[in-house]
Amino acid sequence: MEMRQRRRSSNVDSDELPDKTSIPLVIATILREEGVTGVHTHVRQLRRYLAECGTAVTIVTPFSWGRPLTVPVFGSRLILERFSGPASVAWYRHWHEVFLRNALRRYLADVGDCIVYAQEPLAARAALCVRRGPHQRVVMAVHFRISQADEWADKAQISRNGTTFQAIRQAEREVIPQVDGIVYVSRWAQNVLLHWLPAAAKVPSAVIGNFVAPLHTEPYREPFGDLVTTGNLDIVKNHRFLLEVLAEAKRAGRSFTLDVFGDGPCRKDLLRQTRSLGLEEQVRFRGFRPDVRNLLPGYRAYVHASYSESSSLAIIEAMAAGLPIVAGDIGPISELCNDGIESRFWSLDDPAKAAATLIDLLACEPTRLAAAGAARERFRRDFDADVVGPRLRSFLLGMTPPPPGDTSQGYPKHPLP
CATH class of the missing domain: 3.40.50.2000 (Glycogen Phosphorylase B;)
Structure with missing residues (x-):
């Protein structure tokens, strides 16, 4: 309780965001809501922190829409994987984005101003395609290493010389420069992305590292x-x-x-x-x-x-x-x-x-x-949540809509595929 009171009475929350605490935050990801990846931990820690700050948070995943269809559609990838890694990756990316796009379309139709915090370029593209207007801002986190194409290649699922690799890179070239903001989880992540995609430098951004809540555990008498x-x-x-x-x-x-x-x-x-x-x-x-x-x-x-x-x-x-x-x-x-x-x-x-x-x-x-x-x-x-959390919250909720009549930052600047 003391920690929560201290958080609400200090930091940037009450001083810098007096009229933005009611803006809902929508976390969009192609992953399941629960899991073991670093993205899952990032989302889990952010949700915990924002809940204690009183900021409304909703998470939207492909599993938020058409759940009865997820098993036959997503499960088909396992069959494809036996014969073709690239086909399996393409299937995974396509259908997870389709389901996420439908889930976001339904959710965003019922809310006004909001921030969509996309955890991947695919989630960002889905949000850009279905948002109702510039009052629904899209901010993307860069968790990936260089490009998501490189991550699939590192797992030996696709070849760096293959069409799937090139298609993923091309999708990122088209989507990333169109988001309203970018959160880089490290300076290194920023540098390597801008090296191959300099157009991303024009997007408002911040380098805000990952964080977790402090650990309150009694010392063990005997080590494991x-x-x-x-x-x-x-x-x-x-x-x-x-x-x-x-x-x-x-x-x-x-x-x-x-x-x-x-x-x-x-x-x-x-x-x-x-x-x-x-x-x-x-x-x-x-x-x-x-x-x-x-x-x-x-x-x-x-x-x-x-x-x-x-x-x-x-x-x-x-x-x-x-x-x-x-x-x-x-x-x-x-x-x-x-x-x-x-x-x-x-x-x-x-x-x-x-x-x-x-x-x-x-x-x-x-x-x-x-x-x-x-x-x-x-x-x-x-890396304490009380140190880094306010910076991320301030950046996300600071992504306010443009003034009425300003169409320079609204729907995607170019048609998305």
Whole structure:
């Protein structure tokens, strides 16, 4: 209660937005309402924060419309996936956008002024196509790495030389410059998008990092283990590297435990690799746990091996739990934590060298505790919901409609496909 009172009596909320608190916010996404991705965490944390601020929030997904049809229509993708990755991706994108567009059309017809906060370019395109006028503003979040085409390619679902890749890039070229605002979750995400799509620079934007609520958990008397990592078990997350590092550390005489939280297509391969490296007694695959945040303080360090990120809520949540971070210096990671302070950066192409980095951190408890304390303080300063939430809320609700008669910022400036 004290936190809520402090939030309502300070920050930018009451001072900068006195007449905008009643503007409803519509979060649009092609994903399910609940899930384990970073986008899901972003939305979940934002909804929690805005609810405490008294801002009305509605989430609209493809599953908000035509639910009886979702199983046969969306399920057909699984059949296509067996024969053609690109066809499966095209099917997924097309039908999820169709269902989301219908859901948004129905919802936006019944509201006046509002902000549609789209979590993907497809969601932004759906909102632009069906909004009732310029009084319904569309702001897009850039969670993706470079382009969504690159993300599908990273998962080996499409080829960078294929027509599906080019079609996704072309759709983004047409849609992104037409939104009313852009939220970049990292400076890196902004730079790489503007590198290939300079037209996006004309759109009002802000770099506002991800955030989570503080973690209020009593310290565990006995640790669960040495290392922990969370996230989908897919190619990009690079869990194979973590297993190779543990094997190298074992050869050097140090046996560390690792708990892996998450699920995904690489699970079977990772289990086989664990057995082949003789790590069955050290590695536990814990699956998806909705309460994983509460378990993080029971470990000594958080390890991260992903080689492509636009940000990392997993790292932010680990710092909130007071864990030192061991990760590769890729993309935006250096925006989240500093090598030698909150984190240790390891080489993602040399497991033996990475194992040495890990051993150095965990071999000296005062050093580990200093990094843990720095991580907790960095979270409080830069990623606490009470610090970042007001900035995102102010930017979103600041996307006011143009004056009456101004048609320069209304419906899509060019016809959308």
